[in-house]
Amino acid sequence: MPEKVWKRSVCPFDCPDSCGLLVETDGKTVYRVKGDPEHPVTRGFLCRKMVHYERTVHSPERILTPLRRIGKKGEGKFAPISWDEAVGEMTERWKEIIARFGAQAILPYSYAGTEHKLQFSAGHAFFNRLGASKLERTICASAKDVGFEQIIGSTPGQNPEALAHCDYIIIWGSNVTATWLHAQANILEAKKRGAHVVLVETYRTSAASLADEVVLVRPGTDAYLALMMDRILQQEDKVDMDFLKEHSLGWEKFLESLPSYSLEEAEKITAVPSEQMTSVARGFAAAKSPVILFGAGMSRHGNGAMAVRCVTTLAAVTGAFAKPNGGIIGNVSTGGVYCLDMIERPDFQKEPLRTINMNQLGSALCDLQEPPIMSLYVYSSNPACIAPHQSAVLRGLARENLFTVVHERFMTDTAKYADIILPADTSVEHGDLAASYGTRCVQRVDPVISPLGACKCNFDTFALLGRAMGFEEDYFTQTNETLKEAVLAASTTIQQGLSAESKAKFDAGLAVLLPQKDACAFETESGKIEFYHPELAEPLPRYLPDPSGSYPLHLVVAPHQAMLNSSFSEREELVRARGEMKLLISPDDAKRRGIHDGSIVEAWNDLARVRFFASVTEKVPSGTVVAEGVYGKKQSLNGFTVNALLKEALTDGGRAATLCGNTVDIKTIEG
Ligand SMILES: Nc1nc2c(c(=O)[nH]1)N[C@H]1C(S)=C(S)[C@@H](COP(=O)(O)OP(=O)(O)OC[C@H]3O[C@@H](n4cnc5c(=O)[nH]c(N)nc54)[C@H](O)[C@@H]3O)O[C@H]1N2
Ligand SMILES: Nc1nc2c(c(=O)[nH]1)N[C@H]1C(S)=C(S)[C@@H](COP(=O)(O)OP(=O)(O)OC[C@H]3O[C@@H](n4cnc5c(=O)[nH]c(N)nc54)[C@H](O)[C@@H]3O)O[C@H]1N2
Ligand code: SF4
Ligand SMILES: [Mo]
Numbered sequence: 001m002p003e004k005v006w007k008r009s010v011c012p013f014d015c016p017d018s019c020g021l022l023v024e025t026d027g028k029t030v031y032r033v034k035g036d037p038e039h040p041v042t043r044g045f046l047c048r049k050m051v052h053y054e055r056t057v058h059s060p061e062r063i064l065t066p067l068r069r070i071g072k073k074g075e076g077k078f079a080p081i082s083w084d085e086a087v088g089e090m091t092e093r094w095k096e097i098i099a100r101f102g103a104q105a106i107l108p109y110s111y112a113g114t115e116h117k118l119q120f121s122a123g124h125a126f127f128n129r130l131g132a133s134k135l136e137r138t139i140c141a142s143a144k145d146v147g148f149e150q151i152i153g154s155t156p157g158q159n160p161e162a163l164a165h166c167d168y169i170i171i172w173g174s175n176v177t178a179t180w181l182h183a184q185a186n187i188l189e190a191k192k193r194g195a196h197v198v199l200v201e202t203y204r205t206s207a208a209s210l211a212d213e214v215v216l217v218r219p220g221t222d223a224y225l226a227l228m229m230d231r232i233l234q235q236e237d238k239v240d241m242d243f244l245k246e247h248s249l250g251w252e253k254f255l256e257s258l259p260s261y262s263l264e265e266a267e268k269i270t271a272v273p274s275e276q277m278t279s280v281a282r283g284f285a286a287a288k289s290p291v292i293l294f295g296a297g298m299s300r301h302g303n304g305a306m307a308v309r310c311v312t313t314l315a316a317v318t319g320a321f322a323k324p325n326g327g328i329i330g331n332v333s334t335g336g337v338y339c340l341d342m343i344e345r346p347d348f349q350k351e352p353l354r355t356i357n358m359n360q361l362g363s364a365l366c367d368l369q370e371p372p373i374m375s376l377y378v379y380s381s382n383p384a385c386i387a388p389h390q391s392a393v394l395r396g397l398a399r400e401n402l403f404t405v406v407h408e409r410f411m412t413d414t415a416k417y418a419d420i421i422l423p424a425d426t427s428v429e430h431g432d433l434a435a436s437y438g439t440r441c442v443q444r445v446d447p448v449i450s451p452l453g454a455c456k457c458n459f460d461t462f463a464l465l466g467r468a469m470g471f472e473e474d475y476f477t478q479t480n481e482t483l484k485e486a487v488l489a490a491s492t493t494i495q496q497g498l499s500a501e502s503k504a505k506f507d508a509g510l511a512v513l514l515p516q517k518d519a520c521a522f523e524t525e526s527g528k529i530e531f532y533h534p535e536l537a538e539p540l541p542r543y544l545p546d547p548s549g550s551y552p553l554h555l556v557v558a559p560h561q562a563m564l565n566s567s568f569s570e571r572e573e574l575v576r577a578r579g580e581m582k583l584l585i586s587p588d589d590a591k592r593r594g595i596h597d598g599s600i601v602e603a604w605n606d607l608a609r610v611r612f613f614a615s616v617t618e619k620v621p622s623g624t625v626v627a628e629g630v631y632g633k634k635q636s637l638n639g640f641t642v643n644a645l646l647k648e649a650l651t652d653g654g655r656a657a658t659l660c661g662n663t664v665d666i667k668t669i670e671g
Contacts, residue, residue: 001026002026002027002028003026004024004025004026004031005024005025005026006022006023006024006025007022007023007025007446007448008020008021008022008023008036008446008509008510009021009022009023009427009428009445009446009448010116010427010432010434010443010445010511011046011050011053011427012114012115012116012119012426012427012432012434012445013049013050013114013115013564013567014111014112014113014114014115014140014564014565014567015047015115015179015180015438015564016160016179016180016183016436016437016438016439017041017042017045017047017180017181017182017436017438017439018042018115018434018435018436018438018439018441018443018511019035019036019039019042019045019046019047019050019182020035020036020038020039020042020443020510020511021033021034021035021036021046021050021053022034022035022036023053023428023448025428025448025449027448027449027450028449028450029058029449030053030054030057030058030428030448030449031054032054033046033050033051033052033053033054034046034051036510036511038510038511039441039510039511040441040511040512040513041160041161041182041439041441041511041513042182042439045181045182045185047181048561048562048574048577049562049563049564049568049571049574052571052573053428055571056426056568056570056571057426057428057429057449057452058452059410059570059571061410061411061570062409062410062423062452062453062455062570063408063409063410063411063415063421063423063424063455064423064452064453064454064455065080065081065423065453065454066080066081066082066083066085066086066420066421066422066423066454067079067080067081067418067420067421067423068081068085068086068089068419068420069418069419069420073397073398073399073400073404073416073417074394074397074398074416074417075416076411076415076416078421081420082454083422083454083456083464086420086422087464087465087468088468089420090405090420090465090468091465091468091469093375093403094106094130094375094403094469097374097375097403098130100374101371101372101374102131102371103130103131103132104131104132104133104353104354104371105133105371105372105373105374105375106127106130106132106133106373106374106375106376106377107132107133107135107356107364107373107375107376107377108123108127108132108133108135108377108378108379109135109358109361109376109377109378109379109381109383110123110135110137110378110379110380110381111137111139111140111358111380111381111386112140112380112381113379113380113381113382113409113424113567114380114427114432114458115435115437116427116432116433116434116435116445117335117338117340117343117432117433117434117435117487118343118430118431118432118433118458118459118480118483118484118487119380119427119430119432119457119458119459120380121340121343121344122343122379122457122458122459122461122462123377123379123458123462124343124344124345124346125343125344125345125348125462125466125475126462126465126466126471126476127377128344128345128346128348128349129345129348129349129466129471129473130469131349131350131351131353132353133353133354133355133356133373134353134354134355134356135355135356135357135358136355136356136357136358136655137358138357138358138359138650138654138655138656138657139358139359139386139387139656139657140296140656140657141296141299141656142651142654142655142656143296143299143300143304143305143308143651143652143653143654143656144294144296144299144304144305144308144330144654144656145331145654146305146308146651146653146654147299147304147305147306147307147308147309147312147653147654148308148309148312148330148331149653150305150309150530150533150536150653151309151312151313151316151529151530151531151541152312152328152331152522152523152524152529152530153522153523153524153525153530154331154523155331155517155519155521155522155523155524156331156332156333156440156517156523157327157328157329157330157331157332157519158291158325158326158327158328158329158516158519159329159332159439159440159516160180160182160183160186160293160329160438160439161186162186162291162325162329163183163186163187163189163190163291163293163325163329164186164187164189164190164193165190165193165289165324165325166190166195166287166289166290166291166325166326167190167193167194167195167196167287167288167289167290168195168196168198168283168284168287168289168290168291169187169190169195169196169197169198169290169291169293170198170199170200170280170284170290170291170292170293171187171197171198171199171200171207171210171211171293171295172200172222172292172293172294172295172298172311173200173201173202173222173294173295173296173297173298174207174293174294174295174296174297174330175205175206175207175295175558175559175561176207176210176293176295177205177206177207177209177210177561178205178206178207178559178560178561179295179559180295180438182438182439183293183329183438184207184210187210188210191210196212196283196287197210197211197212198211198212198213198214198215198280198283198284199211199213199214199215200215200217200222200225201214201215201216201217201297202216202217202218202219202297202554202556202621202624202626202660203216203556203558203584203619203620203621203624203626204216204618204619204620205558205619206561208619213276213280215272215276215277215280216271216272216621217270217271217272218269218270218271218554218623218624219301219546219548219554219556219624219660219661220298220301220302220303220304220307220545220546220548220554220660220661221269221270221271221543221546222270222298222307222310222311223303223306223307223309223310223311223541223542223543223544224261224265224266224269224270224543225266225270225272225277226307226310226311226313226314227258227261227310227313227541227542227543228261228262228263228266228270228277228281229277229280229281229284229314230258230261230281230313230314230317231258231259231261231262232263232277232278232281232282233281233282233285233317233318234255234258234259234317236282238282238285238286238318239255239317239318240285240317240318240319240322242319243316243319243321243322244316244317244319247316247321247322247520247522247528247529248316248528248529248530248531249526249528249529249530249531249532250530250531250532250533250540251316251531253531253532253539253540254313254531254532254540254541257540257542261543263277269543271621271623281314284314284318284320285318287320287323287326288323288324289323289324289325289326290315290318290320290323290326291315291320291325291326291327291328291329292311292312292314292315292320292327292328292329292330293328293329293330294308294311294328294329294330294331295330297556297558297660298311298660299651299654299656300651300656300657300658300659300660300661301546301548301651301658301660301661302546302547302548302649302651302652302658302661303543303544303545303546303547303651303652303661304651304652304653304654304656304658304661305651305652305653305654305656306538306541306542306543306544306652306653309541310541310542310543312328312541313531313541315327315328316529316531321519321520321529322519322520326519327519332436332437332438332439332440333435333436333437334435334436334437334439334440334441334442334514335435335437337435337442337491337493337494337497337514338433338435338442338487338488338491339487339490339491342483342486342487342490343459343483343487345475348473348475356368356373357650357655358383358387359387359388359648359650359655359656359657360388360389360648360650361383361387361392361393361396362387362388362389362390362391362392362393362395362396362648363389363392363648364396365392365393365395365396365397365399365402366392366395366396366399373396373402374401374402374403375402375403375404375405376397376402376403376404376405377404377405377406377407378404378405378406378407378408378414378415378418379406379407379408379424379458379461380407380424380458381414382412382413382414382565382566382567383397383414384397384412384413384414384416384417384632384633385412385413385414385565385566385630385631385632385641385643386565386566386630386643387643387657388643388646388647388648388657388658388659389607389643389644389646389647389648390608390640390641390643390644390646391607391608391640391644392648393643394417397414397417398417403419404417404418404419404420405418405419405420405421405422406418406420406421406422407421407422407423407424407458407461408421408422408423408424409423409424409425409426409455410569410570412566412569412632413566413632413633422456422461423453423454423455423456424455424456424457424458424461425451425452425455425456425457426452427445428447428448428449429447429448429449429450429451429452429455429457430447430451430457430459430460430480431444431445431446431447431480431481431484432445432480432484433445433484433487433488434511439513440513440514440515440516441511441512441513441514442493442494442506442511442512442514443506443509443510443511443512444484444488444506444507444509445509446509447481457480459478459479459480459483460479460480462476463475463476463477463478463479463480493514494506497514498512544652546661547649547661548658548661548662548663549605549606549647549661549662549663550663551604551605551663551664551665552623552663552665553589553623553624553625553663553664553665553666554623554624554625554662554663555603555605555624555625555626555627555642555645555646555660555662555663555664556624556625556626556627556660557626557627557628557642557643557646557659557660558626558627558628558629559628559629560578560628560629560630562574562575562577562578562629563575563578563629563630565630566630566631566632569632575635578629580613580635581612581613581627581629581631581635581636581637581641581642582612582613582614582615582627582628583601583603583612583613583614583615583625583626583627583642583666584615584617584619584620584625584626584627584628585601585614585615585616585617585620585625585666586616586617586618586620586621586622586623586624586625587616587617587618588622589622589623589625589666590614590616593666593667593668594668595614595616595666595667595668596614596616596668597614597615597616597617598613598614598615599613599614599668599669599670600612600613600614600637600668600669600670601613601614601666601667601668601669602666602667602669603625603642603645603664603665603666604645604664604665604666605645605662605663605664605665607644607645607646607647608640608644608645609638609640610636610637610638610640610641610642610644610645611636611637611638611669612627612637612642613637614668625664625666627642630643645662645664646658646659646662647662649661
């Protein structure tokens with residue numbers, strides 16, 4: 001019997017924490033998983049999803065061999081085949097499609113099943129070389145990124161660890177108790193020291209338990225709320241003029257625009273009482289260490305990039321950026337330390353290629369011509385469950401003439417529509433490069449066990465497909481491990497930018513923290529906060545209504561604590577903890593429609609009709625309904641989930657999904 005040892009790894013899931021893992025193994029089996037106490041940020045912590053990661057790795061539900069469909073599309077009947085057969089069939093079909101329609105009739109679809117850099121970007125070089133249609137990967141936070149870009153550029157702001165030392169914290173549209181647990185831990189620390197915590201939300205999420213007060217804002221109106229707070233401070237002569245003069249440009253024009261905001265309008269538009277707006281504005285301005293923690297929720301609206309730009313102004317007019325540990329949190333990303341071009345190979349693309357937005361997959365599959373999409377290759381994503389306009393996505397996936405390949409760990413709703421399924425490994429079965437969007441950490445990831453069954457990681461699969469397609473570039477002769485080492489050797493930050501102590505730690509597989517940047521070293525062209533951008537359609541931050549639709553209730557989608565989007569659906573205990581597919585409804589809206597708690601309701605808009613169990617709760621203000629979690633067909637009541645009610649329209653900046661900017665009406669079905 002080989003001896004059991006503890007090996008280091010990193011949680012691969014799309015989560016800001018990127019927790020350090022210790023994995024007990026004999027090289028073949030994962031026995032236990034625990035948090036790495038030597039991780040400088042997560043310090044031994046793991047969330048409820050990852051404490052039993054061994055149950056995911058060794059789940060009886062794992063797909064361990066390539067499969068060919070033998071039933072109808074969507075039915076889920078498959079027979080095992082060999083890799084040679086699978087790859088042979090794929091290359092033959094792709095060559096036929098390319099000859100008849102051109103390579104742009106092939107579309108990759110992927111997102112963040114793993115956020116580690118090698119596997120995330122593993123397909124780019126292959127599809128560039130193939131000349132396939134390109135996928136715009138903007139389902140998540142690209143509107144938030146653009147909102148920041150248009151005022152503070154790529155300035156990272158504070159690390160979440162700074163929260164522990166802040167005395168006034170505004171959590172603006174993030175459910176940190178579900179999605180950002182080490183930020184939560186730091187907020188709890190700050191509270192012990194007497195910090196005042198405000199939550200700005202569309203409903204009382206579990207993060208309300210951290211807050212001294214909850215500001216319930218009407219969805220899509222945060223820009224008005226933030227600009228009104230700026231206006232209040234202007235009227236009370238509390239704008240930090242010294243800070244603005246030293247650290248910003250265009251502040252004169254911005255301050256001149258503020259008198260158009262009034263308390264009366266603000267109350268009408270945002271539904272926030274004027275006393276509360278005033279007291280939060282005053283509290284934030286007077287604090288010694290004020291900080292705003294940004295979630296992506298407010299950015300998932302038709303006016304979402306602008307909302308982020310406007311909320312950022314509050315940290316500027318109060319001079320919060322210059323106060324100790326103050327400013328903003330929510331723009332960190334460490335992926336740039338790795339030379340991603342070595343993985344993605346943009347130089348393999350020989351001509352301009354058609355781009356398809358991942359949020360519009362449904363209409364792309366159903367309607368696009370010249371050429372139509374004739375083959376879809378899905379990896380690290382589950383579009384049947386996570387994408388907007390679900391009915392169109394499912395109709396597209398059901399097309400008999402669409403040749404679909406899905407590279408997966410589990411039989412997801414998407415995989416059920418595949419012609420060929422390829423078995424994917426889990427994060428402990430391959431090496432990778434870990435970065436983070438919630439800490440300043442980077443870490444190398446080494447394989448812990450050999451791949452189970454015939455599973456292959458994303459990169460090794462694409463290298464194999466490249467060789468099978470006859471691509472002669474040396475790139476496709478690399479293995480996942482050789483590419484990883486080459487990317488690491490080429491990273492100047494890692495090879496030259498770390499202290500000797502950090503470099504030794506990094507090489508030994510420990511997480512290292514990149515140095516904290518000066519919060520006032522603004523990463524814009526001018527090196528200052530830029531309020532005014534004459535080159536943009538909207539030169540100044542201002543409130544624009546959210547084009548969310550005309551049904552009477554705002555529909556907000558939010559994450560669930562027990563799962564990560566549709567990932568972890570293989571884990572019975574987590575599926576049970578999440579429970580049925582619910583729609584949270586205010587007592588007021590429920591009463592008006594004769595809806596009782598636990599009964600079945602139908603929500604509808606122009607796109608679909610979707611049934612849910614009603615959860616009538618005071619947590620939701622009237623006028624808003626909320627669907628937490630990403631569900632699959634198995635738990636749906638009429639074949640659809642909330643994603644069928646989400647339109648394909650994109651945000652004002654960043655071409656992101658307007659996941660939270662939709663409207664519906666609801667009615668009772670029974671009980
Ligand atoms: N347990 C768990 N963790 C996760 C995830 C998960 O599914 N489960 N998902 C992961 C992913 S992919 C991401 S991108 C991150 C997201 O993490 P964050 O970006 O920090 O955001 P969320 O926690 O999703 O919270 C978004 C909140 O925005 C609110 N919201 C929606 N519209 C508005 C609005 O107009 N104004 C305001 N003020 N609030 C609004 C919603 O009610 C929701 O509570 O979390 C990651 N972590
Ligand atoms: N209703 C609703 N819809 C949402 C959201 C929401 O909160 N509510 N959140 C939105 C957001 S913020 C995001 S980021 C997207 C997320 O959308 P996705 O990135 O598609 O997220 P998941 O649903 O977790 O699906 C990831 C899939 O990748 C697979 N996988 C994991 N690791 C690997 C690997 O190494 N290789 C391969 N080939 N596959 C792997 C997993 O088994 C899983 O099926 O969803 C969006 N959609
Ligand atoms: S899902 Fe997030 S909180 Fe849970 S272990 Fe992974 S990184 Fe940490
Ligand atoms: Mo996301």
